[in-house]
Amino acid sequence: MAPKKFENMLMEINGFGLFQIFVVTLLAIPRIFLSCHLLLNNFIAALPPHRCDISNLHNGLFRNVTVEQELIVSTPVRGDGTRKPCEMFAEPQFGLLANGSNITDLQTMPCQNGWIYDNSTFTSTIATEWDLVCDRKSLANTSTTIFFMGVMVGSIILGYLSDKYGRKNTLFVASVMAVVFGFSSALANSFILFVVLRFLTGVGLAGVPNNTMVLSIEWVDIGHRALISVIGGLSWCAGLMLLPAVAFLTRDWRTLVMAVTAPLGLTLLTFWWIPESARWLLVNGEVERAQFYLDRCAKFNKRPKLSSDLILDTLSDMKIMEEQSKGYTYLDLIKTPKMRKLTVLTGILWFGVGFTYYGLSFNILDFGLNLYVTHFVFAAIEVPFRMMTYWFLGAVGRRRCQAGSLLLTGICIAANMFVPTGLWYVRAAVAIFGKGLAGFSFTAVYLYTAELYPTILRQRGMGYTSFLCRVGVSVAPLILLLGDVWPALPHIIFCFGVFLSGLLCLLLPETLNAKLPETIDDIEKPRSVNK
Template identity: 65%
Template sequence: MKFENILEEVDGFGPFQIILIILLCTPRIVLPCHFLLNIFIAAVPPHRCDISSLGDAGLFRNLTPGQRLTVSVPLREDGVPESCEMFAEPQLQLLSNSSHSAQLPTVQCRSGWVYDNSTFTSTLATEWDLVCDRKSLTKTTTTIFFFGVMMGAIAFGFLCDKYGRKNTLLASYIMSIVFGFSSAFANSYVLFAALRFLTGFGLTGIIINSIVLSIEWVDTGHRSFIGVIGSLAWSAGNMLLAGFAFLVKDWRTLIMTVTAPLAFAVLTWCWIPESARWLLANGKVERAQFYLDKCAKINKRQKLSTKFKPETLSNVEILEKQDKNYTYLHLIKTPKMRRLTLLTGIVWYGVASTYYGISLNISGFGLNMYLTHFIYAAIEVPAKLMIYCFLNILGRRKCQAGTLLLTGICIAINIFVPEGLWHVRAPVAVLGKGLSEASFTTVFLYTTELYPTVIRQNGLGYASFMGRLGVAVAPLILLLEDVWAPLPQIVICSVAIISGMVSLLLPETQNARLPETIDDIERPRRNKVSCHPVEPSGVSLESKTTTDAQQRRLE
């Protein structure tokens, strides 16, 4: 007996599954608000050297504020004061002729900076003067946050498979709330960076658990629907972030605003069910039966306990190795698992670095950053609805490869389009952003279907680690523009195309039963878990050709 047969008895897609998706919506909305938060809290507003220390002594007392600025700070070609330099000495001759200011000696700002607060009341840059020779520290906070996400992926991947999805989900909620709010009160850059690392660590558990819980409770035919529709909460949160940032201009208040919804998630946690697949895989038959009965009741089906005894559930095939402790080492112990692990790692790295490489670079299209971010977020909705249709028509593998390759093509086009043609660059960039989000939506669903139940969380944890490695590197790639302006886009384009080609080497999982054990992956292809015809009794026809030992389990 397969778990899919059990799920059919209690209805694999009914009110129970819809309620589960709704309960997981709030934490999913919070995720993009934190993952893309640095776009706004680490923004660098226009600034110039602070010349107030020059005081009112000498000739300065007779000069207007504009004249003081003219003789103290050089101007760029566009007439805007330089951001990081001032004259070594006041140049009073510039009051009559400023055309030769470029040849005059300059020094770095001596007394700090004056910031334009018309867009932001306060950001990390204005709080700790992360400008000029320290400007890379604003990008570093993003990298540090995603290093926390990377470490969390490894930790929660192990903890979720060992202690269950539900318990670790609560731990993720609490950690994210505590460290999220704490980072809003940090009084130094180092403390803030450390707290953001821990916030990212906690948020990872929400990502992993919400995806896997949704997929493991739904039948085969509706997995793509659950995976895609559930991810719309990410897009909703992404659009809300633009609104929150527009209304809340102080970075500390903004962090508290986007963290607060997790308090509601904690209140609804008690109604979230544990994964029956995980419970059966770990020999917790009575608890699995409790949740399956609950599912049947909400879906208005006959209780499972009236049809099957606990001894019958104990023979579900996913219990074949329930007494074995699985670790990350099992991802590379056998040949096909090694291959699967290598390929999914490359694809995740490419998907994540491409998505965030585009998302974190939202300037240059003739629109303000709030509107640009909102458009980038809004395009994700039709992209996800589109990919839902194509997932069921073309399959997972072709969708994964196609979205990545087309994203790379969009980036390549914008490399050659002049920056002055922003009305051409903007639509191409928005299309690329939508395609990159479609690839991200696909990879979550695809990876969940590729890994067997006994190490699904470990597999997703590893894949998420590789993805967050790509995310952590993305802000640093954007710094390469100081070396050569097109270089960041060339790197991101290359990564997208290479990872798209690698995804073509993965097996197709459309309409396939979820693999339960490592043996399901390692079996010869003709016996591999796939979409086999099923008799009215619910027993797969393929099972008639299994070994004697497997036949005894089915009986």
């Protein structure tokens, strides 16, 4: 088969030498700042403590009244003694100054003159700038959903462009889009313009992870592909740990958006050294360019150059496989019984993985710690979990690792529903462990899915599952809004989703030590195991 011939050719010039290390390092940089953008809304859309603006009381009879007294006569209190953020008394209640109590049946109305925000954590967020509070509170979470809808659309469009025009060219276009629309969103003067620009930023960012990962994998030998996935996961974690530090130093949402966008602009300068995929170039008949990059790889790795005859021989076989592949469409994912079962189960699996991981990531204030500290710890805990992933995958098996990590994540979410809020350290520990398991699951699902789909449909299968993953990510912020209806409801929904995907995962075949399927027939018949 063509892939084997290309792998043999790649091995002759060293499938993981200095050239590959250099390329993988360059491609890891944009992934660091990608993760900053994908969880940026945790900071720029944060809702600080707030109350009704009662500054209009500073006139007439109220000029000698203290601020505390103004609050007592103007705003009702909740059961925990704090001021209600969205209500004020219809008339000043001076009687409350005398008895020091708050009567619950006094007539109230929504805030009439805007809000006063606590700026001790953030000097500004999109919530404070455009008053996304009270009856407009859902708009902050909606902006997150709209952003991920852009990522979802971008994954489809840029995935097509990557196959048609090349990985490097598409990565460059995606990075330019992310930089241009990222900076533009920081300058938006209205909420509607902001969400439109964030949507377009998401479209551009969608091309960064797929193309950097594909370029990395297509330049290394088979034995190091698992390592590439680990490096990708660790660069993701590095960005997540960097984000709270940058947010702490900036505090202003516009400055923060520009701060995490600027490094993506700097990565554009590295495109001179990033090679196009030689595999893609050969499939598309660009032999001279492919030979140029292969010769560069050989020189960098101190290996002799490949002969033109070997390259042309590999090209011939790759063109045959490409022509065979063109006869398949996304409909082939559901035409045959076992293929249809595989497609449905992996779709649910990816939806559950994305839904749960981002649900935990967006809900970090629910566990009783400082926002910056919680975000950093949630990111740091993923590092050992992601590093352990491939050892467990080899020792325990793909299916049991994938299902087990999801089910354990669900147990952690369920457990926190019963831990009292006063035991913040227990809630935090359980949540952090659950986040690590979710990261483990996210790392495992890429390798497991790639091994499940046949070569002839692998790229389409990964595109389909990635799409459903992003659907889950887009839904997660909206599920969190249901906490206003019943605080436990989001946890129940996340538990149901993760348990369902974990249990259904057990219906998938094990791929440890199994030969990779090449065709649909390999899926429909029993799979053999390598001896």
